[in-house]
Amino acid sequence: MSVLLTNCSFSYGKEISVLRGLSVEFGQGATVLLGPNGAGKSTLLALVVGLLMPDAGTVVVNGMGSHVRRERARYRRAVGWLPQQVAAVPGLTVRQQVAYAGWLKGLSKGDAWGRTVDALRRVGLADLADRPSTALSGGQLRRVGIAQTLVHDAQLIVMDEPSAGLDPIQRRGLRSALNAVAGDVDVIVSTHQTEDISEIYQHVVVLNAGTVRYHGSVTGFLGFAESGADVSRRAEDAYTQLIGAED
Numbered sequence: 001m002s003v004l005l006t007n008c009s010f011s012y013g014k015e016i017s018v019l020r021g022l023s024v025e026f027g028q029g030a031t032v033l034l035g036p037n038g039a040g041k042s043t044l045l046a047l048v049v050g051l052l053m054p055d056a057g058t059v060v061v062n063g064m065g066s067h068v069r070r071e072r073a074r075y076r077r078a079v080g081w082l083p084q085q086v087a088a089v090p091g092l093t094v095r096q097q098v099a100y101a102g103w104l105k106g107l108s109k110g111d112a113w114g115r116t117v118d119a120l121r122r123v124g125l126a127d128l129a130d131r132p133s134t135a136l137s138g139g140q141l142r143r144v145g146i147a148q149t150l151v152h153d154a155q156l157i158v159m160d161e162p163s164a165g166l167d168p169i170q171r172r173g174l175r176s177a178l179n180a181v182a183g184d185v186d187v188i189v190s191t192h193q194t195e196d197i198s199e200i201y202q203h204v205v206v207l208n209a210g211t212v213r214y215h216g217s218v219t220g221f222l223g224f225a226e227s228g229a230d231v232s233r234r235a236e237d238a239y240t241q242l243i244g245a246e247d
Contacts, residue, residue: 002027003048003156003188008057010043018043019210021057030182030200033190034239035207041190042160044207048188049081049158061156077105080149080185082159086141088133094144095120095129101148112151119150123177139170143177150181157181159189175200194235198222206242213242 003026011017018040026048035041046052047059050066059066064075089097095116102112120126123143128136133144142162149157162178163171171193178187178200189201197204197218204221206214214221225237 002060002062003186004058004060005044005047005054006058006060008047008054008059010047010052010054017210019047019054022210022212023057024205024212024215026186026188026205027203028186029202030178030187030189031203031205032194032197032201033188033205033207034192034194035190035213036243038209039207040210041207045158045160045188045190048156049079050075051081073106077152078155080146080152080154080157082142082145082149082157082162084161084164086145086148088136088141088144090134092133093130094125094133094136097133097144098147098151102151105152107152115151115153116147119147122150122180123147124173124180137170139166139173142166142170142174146177146181150185154185156186156188159187159191161190161192163191163193194239195232197235198231206239208243 006023008019008022010019022044033041033044043052047054048061053067061075061079064071064078066075089100092100098116098119099112102115103109107115116129117126120129123146125140125143125147128140136144146157163174166174175196182200201218204214204216204218205212221238222231222234224241225234
Protein backbone atom coordinates (compact mmCIF):
# COMPACT_ATOMS: atom_id res chain seq x y z
CA MET A 1 0.00 0.00 0.00
CA SER A 2 1.33 3.42 -0.94
CA VAL A 3 1.21 6.21 1.66
CA LEU A 4 2.15 9.60 0.24
CA LEU A 5 2.36 12.88 2.12
CA THR A 6 2.97 15.83 -0.20
CA ASN A 7 4.03 19.30 1.02
CA CYS A 8 2.26 18.78 4.34
CA SER A 9 2.32 21.47 6.99
CA PHE A 10 0.67 21.38 10.39
CA SER A 11 0.63 23.73 13.36
CA TYR A 12 -1.00 23.59 16.77
CA GLY A 13 -2.46 27.06 17.02
CA LYS A 14 -0.51 30.06 15.75
CA GLU A 15 2.65 29.46 17.74
CA ILE A 16 3.63 25.78 17.42
CA SER A 17 4.58 24.77 13.89
CA VAL A 18 5.34 21.02 13.81
CA LEU A 19 5.56 20.12 10.12
CA ARG A 20 6.48 22.49 7.30
CA GLY A 21 6.21 21.34 3.70
CA LEU A 22 6.91 17.69 4.57
CA SER A 23 6.92 15.21 1.69
CA VAL A 24 7.53 11.52 2.30
CA GLU A 25 6.31 8.21 0.85
CA PHE A 26 5.92 5.02 2.83
CA GLY A 27 6.14 1.94 0.65
CA GLN A 28 4.96 -1.63 1.12
CA GLY A 29 6.18 -3.68 4.05
CA ALA A 30 7.13 -2.65 7.57
CA THR A 31 8.56 0.82 8.23
CA VAL A 32 9.99 2.07 11.51
CA LEU A 33 9.71 5.80 12.22
CA LEU A 34 12.49 7.07 14.47
CA GLY A 35 13.15 10.48 15.97
CA PRO A 36 13.54 12.33 19.28
CA ASN A 37 10.62 13.53 21.37
CA GLY A 38 9.06 16.56 19.71
CA ALA A 39 10.27 15.59 16.24
CA GLY A 40 6.71 15.46 14.87
CA LYS A 41 6.31 11.68 14.72
CA SER A 42 2.93 11.51 16.47
CA THR A 43 1.61 14.39 14.37
CA LEU A 44 2.77 12.70 11.17
CA LEU A 45 1.04 9.44 12.16
CA ALA A 46 -2.14 11.29 13.13
CA LEU A 47 -2.18 12.82 9.64
CA VAL A 48 -1.75 9.39 8.05
CA VAL A 49 -4.68 7.85 9.93
CA GLY A 50 -6.89 10.90 9.38
CA LEU A 51 -7.18 12.03 12.99
CA LEU A 52 -5.68 15.36 11.91
CA MET A 53 -5.96 17.21 8.61
CA PRO A 54 -2.91 19.09 7.28
CA ASP A 55 -3.04 22.88 7.18
CA ALA A 56 -1.57 22.58 3.70
CA GLY A 57 -0.67 19.65 1.44
CA THR A 58 -2.28 16.25 0.99
CA VAL A 59 -2.21 12.77 2.51
CA VAL A 60 -3.06 9.95 0.10
CA VAL A 61 -3.31 6.27 1.04
CA ASN A 62 -3.72 3.81 -1.82
CA GLY A 63 -5.11 6.57 -4.02
CA MET A 64 -7.58 7.81 -1.38
CA GLY A 65 -7.17 11.31 0.00
CA SER A 66 -7.83 11.84 3.70
CA HIS A 67 -9.39 15.19 2.79
CA VAL A 68 -11.92 13.75 0.30
CA ARG A 69 -15.22 13.36 2.12
CA ARG A 70 -16.74 10.75 -0.21
CA GLU A 71 -13.69 8.52 0.33
CA ARG A 72 -13.53 8.89 4.09
CA ALA A 73 -15.36 5.65 5.01
CA ARG A 74 -13.13 3.55 2.72
CA TYR A 75 -10.07 5.39 4.01
CA ARG A 76 -10.96 4.61 7.62
CA ARG A 77 -11.52 0.93 6.83
CA ALA A 78 -8.16 0.68 5.02
CA VAL A 79 -6.12 2.24 7.85
CA GLY A 80 -5.84 0.78 11.34
CA TRP A 81 -4.65 2.88 14.28
CA LEU A 82 -2.89 1.71 17.43
CA PRO A 83 -2.27 4.67 19.78
CA GLN A 84 0.22 4.69 22.64
CA GLN A 85 -2.45 3.53 25.08
CA VAL A 86 -5.16 0.99 24.29
CA ALA A 87 -8.03 1.33 26.73
CA ALA A 88 -9.97 -1.66 28.01
CA VAL A 89 -13.73 -1.18 27.62
CA PRO A 90 -15.43 -1.95 30.96
CA GLY A 91 -18.07 -4.66 30.73
CA LEU A 92 -16.76 -6.18 27.50
CA THR A 93 -14.81 -9.35 26.97
CA VAL A 94 -11.74 -9.35 24.74
CA ARG A 95 -13.75 -10.74 21.82
CA GLN A 96 -16.58 -8.25 22.34
CA GLN A 97 -14.13 -5.34 22.40
CA VAL A 98 -12.54 -6.44 19.12
CA ALA A 99 -15.97 -6.97 17.53
CA TYR A 100 -17.07 -3.52 18.73
CA ALA A 101 -14.05 -1.96 16.99
CA GLY A 102 -15.07 -3.68 13.74
CA TRP A 103 -18.62 -2.41 14.08
CA LEU A 104 -17.35 1.14 14.57
CA LYS A 105 -15.46 0.77 11.27
CA GLY A 106 -18.68 -0.06 9.42
CA LEU A 107 -18.97 -3.85 9.68
CA SER A 108 -22.29 -5.44 10.54
CA LYS A 109 -22.51 -6.87 14.06
CA GLY A 110 -22.55 -10.42 12.73
CA ASP A 111 -19.62 -9.86 10.39
CA ALA A 112 -17.58 -8.14 13.10
CA TRP A 113 -18.27 -10.95 15.56
CA GLY A 114 -17.32 -13.64 13.07
CA ARG A 115 -14.03 -12.00 12.15
CA THR A 116 -12.82 -11.74 15.73
CA VAL A 117 -11.77 -15.40 15.88
CA ASP A 118 -9.08 -15.03 13.23
CA ALA A 119 -8.01 -11.58 14.42
CA LEU A 120 -7.40 -12.82 17.97
CA ARG A 121 -5.66 -15.96 16.74
CA ARG A 122 -3.19 -13.92 14.70
CA VAL A 123 -2.09 -11.93 17.75
CA GLY A 124 -1.95 -14.92 20.08
CA LEU A 125 -5.00 -14.08 22.19
CA ALA A 126 -7.52 -16.69 21.03
CA ASP A 127 -7.43 -18.44 24.42
CA LEU A 128 -8.31 -15.16 26.19
CA ALA A 129 -11.31 -14.30 24.01
CA ASP A 130 -13.83 -14.63 26.87
CA ARG A 131 -11.73 -12.86 29.49
CA PRO A 132 -12.85 -9.35 30.54
CA SER A 133 -10.65 -6.88 28.70
CA THR A 134 -10.12 -5.02 31.99
CA ALA A 135 -8.27 -8.11 33.30
CA LEU A 136 -5.54 -7.95 30.64
CA SER A 137 -1.98 -6.73 31.08
CA GLY A 138 -0.66 -3.71 29.21
CA GLY A 139 1.11 -5.90 26.67
CA GLN A 140 -2.01 -7.97 26.05
CA LEU A 141 -4.05 -4.82 25.54
CA ARG A 142 -1.60 -3.63 22.87
CA ARG A 143 -2.17 -6.96 21.09
CA VAL A 144 -5.93 -6.42 21.41
CA GLY A 145 -5.33 -3.09 19.69
CA ILE A 146 -3.68 -4.88 16.76
CA ALA A 147 -6.58 -7.35 16.61
CA GLN A 148 -8.97 -4.39 16.46
CA THR A 149 -7.30 -3.27 13.25
CA LEU A 150 -7.19 -6.75 11.74
CA VAL A 151 -10.89 -7.37 12.29
CA HIS A 152 -11.85 -4.77 9.67
CA ASP A 153 -9.17 -5.95 7.21
CA ALA A 154 -6.96 -2.88 7.51
CA GLN A 155 -4.39 -2.79 4.71
CA LEU A 156 -2.16 -0.49 6.76
CA ILE A 157 -1.60 -0.56 10.52
CA VAL A 158 -0.11 2.56 12.11
CA MET A 159 1.32 2.27 15.63
CA ASP A 160 2.54 5.07 17.88
CA GLU A 161 5.09 3.87 20.45
CA PRO A 162 3.37 0.48 20.96
CA SER A 163 6.10 -0.84 23.28
CA ALA A 164 6.23 2.19 25.59
CA GLY A 165 5.88 1.21 29.23
CA LEU A 166 6.05 -2.54 28.60
CA ASP A 167 8.44 -4.88 30.38
CA PRO A 168 10.79 -7.14 28.35
CA ILE A 169 8.38 -10.12 28.39
CA GLN A 170 5.46 -7.96 27.24
CA ARG A 171 7.63 -6.44 24.52
CA ARG A 172 8.51 -9.94 23.33
CA GLY A 173 4.81 -10.81 23.03
CA LEU A 174 4.12 -7.61 21.13
CA ARG A 175 7.09 -8.27 18.85
CA SER A 176 5.76 -11.75 18.07
CA ALA A 177 2.36 -10.30 17.21
CA LEU A 178 3.98 -7.70 14.97
CA ASN A 179 5.99 -10.34 13.15
CA ALA A 180 2.86 -12.45 12.70
CA VAL A 181 0.95 -9.72 10.86
CA ALA A 182 3.75 -7.78 9.15
CA GLY A 183 3.83 -10.16 6.18
CA ASP A 184 0.11 -9.69 5.46
CA VAL A 185 -0.39 -5.97 5.97
CA ASP A 186 1.79 -2.88 5.71
CA VAL A 187 2.94 -1.44 9.02
CA ILE A 188 4.29 1.94 10.15
CA VAL A 189 5.62 1.95 13.71
CA SER A 190 6.94 4.91 15.67
CA THR A 191 9.27 3.71 18.41
CA HIS A 192 12.40 4.37 20.43
CA GLN A 193 13.26 0.67 20.44
CA THR A 194 15.97 -0.06 17.85
CA GLU A 195 17.20 -3.49 18.95
CA ASP A 196 14.76 -5.36 16.67
CA ILE A 197 15.13 -3.11 13.67
CA SER A 198 16.60 -5.71 11.32
CA GLU A 199 14.19 -8.48 12.40
CA ILE A 200 10.89 -6.68 11.81
CA TYR A 201 11.37 -3.77 9.42
CA GLN A 202 12.42 -3.28 5.82
CA HIS A 203 12.38 0.53 5.77
CA VAL A 204 13.52 3.31 8.10
CA VAL A 205 12.38 6.94 8.27
CA VAL A 206 14.20 9.28 10.66
CA LEU A 207 12.39 12.49 11.54
CA ASN A 208 13.84 15.46 13.40
CA ALA A 209 12.26 18.90 13.91
CA GLY A 210 9.61 18.08 11.32
CA THR A 211 12.20 17.22 8.66
CA VAL A 212 13.06 13.82 7.19
CA ARG A 213 16.73 13.15 7.93
CA TYR A 214 16.81 9.65 6.44
CA HIS A 215 14.43 7.60 4.31
CA GLY A 216 15.57 4.25 2.98
CA SER A 217 16.43 0.64 3.71
CA VAL A 218 17.52 -0.82 7.04
CA THR A 219 20.86 -1.70 5.45
CA GLY A 220 21.38 1.87 4.32
CA PHE A 221 20.44 3.19 7.76
CA LEU A 222 22.90 0.86 9.51
CA GLY A 223 25.56 2.04 7.09
CA PHE A 224 25.79 5.31 9.02
CA ALA A 225 27.19 3.40 12.00
CA GLU A 226 30.67 2.12 12.62
CA SER A 227 31.12 -1.45 11.39
CA GLY A 228 31.88 -4.32 13.73
CA ALA A 229 29.26 -3.74 16.41
CA ASP A 230 26.15 -5.88 16.78
CA VAL A 231 22.96 -4.73 15.04
CA SER A 232 21.50 -3.12 18.15
CA ARG A 233 24.62 -1.04 18.78
CA ARG A 234 24.91 -0.14 15.11
CA ALA A 235 21.28 1.04 15.06
CA GLU A 236 21.88 3.28 18.08
CA ASP A 237 25.07 4.62 16.52
CA ALA A 238 23.40 5.28 13.17
CA TYR A 239 20.57 7.12 14.90
CA THR A 240 23.04 9.27 16.83
CA GLN A 241 24.99 10.05 13.64
CA LEU A 242 21.80 11.27 11.95
CA ILE A 243 20.21 13.12 14.86
CA GLY A 244 23.13 13.97 17.14
CA ALA A 245 23.34 13.27 20.86
CA GLU A 246 20.20 14.35 22.74
CA ASP A 247 20.57 16.53 25.81
